[in-house]
Amino acid sequence: MKRDKCLYFKRGYKYQVSRVFRIQFDIVPVAPIDLPFVKMDMAGKTEILPGYAWNGASGPTWDTLNSMIGSLAHDLIYQLIRLGLIDHKYKDYGDQVLYDICTEDGMFEWRAGYWRWAVLKFGETSCLPSAEPKEEVAP
Numbered sequence: 001m002k003r004d005k006c007l008y009f010k011r012g013y014k015y016q017v018s019r020v021f022r023i024q025f026d027i028v029p030v031a032p033i034d035l036p037f038v039k040m041d042m043a044g045k046t047e048i049l050p051g052y053a054w055n056g057a058s059g060p061t062w063d064t065l066n067s068m069i070g071s072l073a074h075d076l077i078y079q080l081i082r083l084g085l086i087d088h089k090y091k092d093y094g095d096q097v098l099y100d101i102c103t104e105d106g107m108f109e110w111r112a113g114y115w116r117w118a119v120l121k122f123g124e125t126s127c128l129p130s131a132e133p134k135e136e137v138a139p
Contacts, residue, residue: 010133013053015068021048023073026093029086038076040085048076058126059118070101070112074119081127091127095119 017037025044033040037052054075056063063071077094080086099116103109125131 007138008135009138010135012055012133014055014063015053015072016050017048017052017072018050020050021069021072022046023048025073025077025097027077027080027086027090029080030084033080033085038080040080046076048072052076057115059122061115064107066105066107067102067115069105070098070107073101074098078123078126079132082129082132084129088127091123092120095123 023046025040025046027040027044028042029040029044032042037049039047039049054072056071056075057067074094074097077086077090077097081088081091081094095116098119099112102112102115
C-alpha cells in the first residue's frame, strides 16, 4: 500500500456547502477575494463554493434550518475579518446580517434578537486572527 505519511486537517467545522451559494454583502473588501472556497468582488458580490466549511450556531443553542444561511454568512464575515481580507468595522454588520437572514428565513424575532445580542457581546474574540483554526498534522 502506498500513501502519504501525514494528514493535514483543521478541526471545528460541522457543515460544508455542497452547491454554490451567492450573496450580496454591503462590504468592500481590502482587495478582491479569490480563495479556494470563497470569491468576493469589490462590490461585495460573493460566491461561497462547494467545500466551504462552517460550524453553524455556537453557544448554548441548536442549529435549525432557519439558522443555517444566517450562520453561514455570519461565520464567513468573521473569518474574512480574521484573515484580514475585510476590515474589522464589518463585525457589527455581520452580527446584523445574522439577525436579518435568520428572521427572513422564519426564525422567531426574539430568538434572532438573542443571537444578535450574544454575538455583539461575546463575538469579539472570534474576529481575532488567533481564532482561525490552525492546521494540524496526524500522526
